[in-house]
């Protein structure tokens with residue numbers, strides 16, 4: 295039998311095929327990368343930036359882009375996967391538990407069932423929030439409200455499971471025991487409200503502190519009985535079997551909180567940890583390992599103390615599981631809806647237009663409504679050149695300036711304590727510019743109208759205008775046109 299001979303022609307055609315396939319793969323990757331554009335922190339309003347994270351941001355993505363971005367490196371990819379994988383694992387664990395234990399038929403098991411569900415919901419809500427928050431400013435709010443709600447509900451689940459299986463015998467039938475669950479329920483709602491409210495606080499440090507405080511309070515309250523047992527337990531007894539898990543859980547959660555509060559390591563090298571290894575990645579990682587330890591510890595307590603607790607008659611009323619837990623879930627959903635309605639009123643920086651301020655955009659023939667209400671120093675200025683564009687710039691304490699527009703409209707620029715100036719428009723309209731304590735000036739236009747400029751304590755200068763309203767200011771060298 296004759297063996298096949300590898301000729302140079304065969305080698306050539308083979309390598310050509312491989313190279314063409316590689317080129318195809320490269321083209322596909324390039325096409326996908328273009329489909330998920332990443333932007334820098336400076337292109338975003340301050341509210342959407344993370345401290346010391348410079349790049350890898352996503353903004354105004356479609357759902358398809360979000361899904362695609364799961365498989366590319368953005369500054370949220372690790373955040374998403376570090377909670378998506380545990381969600382799947384915890385869901386599998388829950389399915390396994392429900393097939394091996396009477397989770398839904400025995401009252402003693404109800405707290406474990408409730409707790410496990412909350413332990414699935416919080417990483418699920420978190421990974422959804424990190425994935426879809428970039429689709430719109432309102433999505434950012436809704437996603438993170440639900441994220442906070444799920445975390446608050448998890449704090450309730452932990453309280454319930456501790457009360458059912460971990461509570462120290464010394465505290466049974468005391469005023470502390472009778473108050474433990476009602477206060478945990480109040481903590482759950484207050485944590486949710488504090489976290490939601492924190493999103494309306496403009497000072498980033500204060501906002502983070504409020505959020506942290508909101509969740510630390512229930513954590514401390516829930517942990518008091520456990521700490522008491524850790525300190526008083528007889529080391530050799532069965533009831534101490536779960537303690538290594540509980541101790542490790544405290545350690546992991548403390549590490550997670552440390553990274554969340556300190557922004558280490560990215561504050562030491564801004565930009566170096568944008569895609570992997572930043573503090574929020576570490577928060578997720580250590581937090582979820584802590585939850586895993588807590589589940590293990592709770593299951594051991596449930597199993598080891600089953601007999602002694604039943605002998606004493608310590609069984610949590612099922613109403614806490616099948617009435618209060620769903621009740622808290624509904625309350626959280628209602629609070630999310632209420633908070634969503636308040637966004638436009640409570641967040642002065644909110645713009646339904648988009649999270650991006652576009653400091654130096656180059657759009658043409660488009661409808662530009664992404665000049666968010668910007669804090670200084672992110673200014674849409676100098677290089678904004680539009681053709682046939684509609685611009686809705688909203689700025690607080692900043693400058694909307696030097697926007698050159700041809701055949702279009704520069705309008706609805708709301709500015710507080712700043713300057714709306716130097717709009718050069720040809721055949722268009724500069725209109726509805728509202729400023730307080732600022733200047734609307736030097737707007738040069740041909741065949742156009744500057745209309746409805748409302749000004750308090752400022753100057754409208756060198757402008758052709760109609761219907762100006764001013765108070766305590768100057769309208770200087772303008773020609774009033776009747777419409």
Ligand SMILES: [Zn+2]
Pocket residue numbers: 373420424574578
């Ligand atoms: Zn997160």
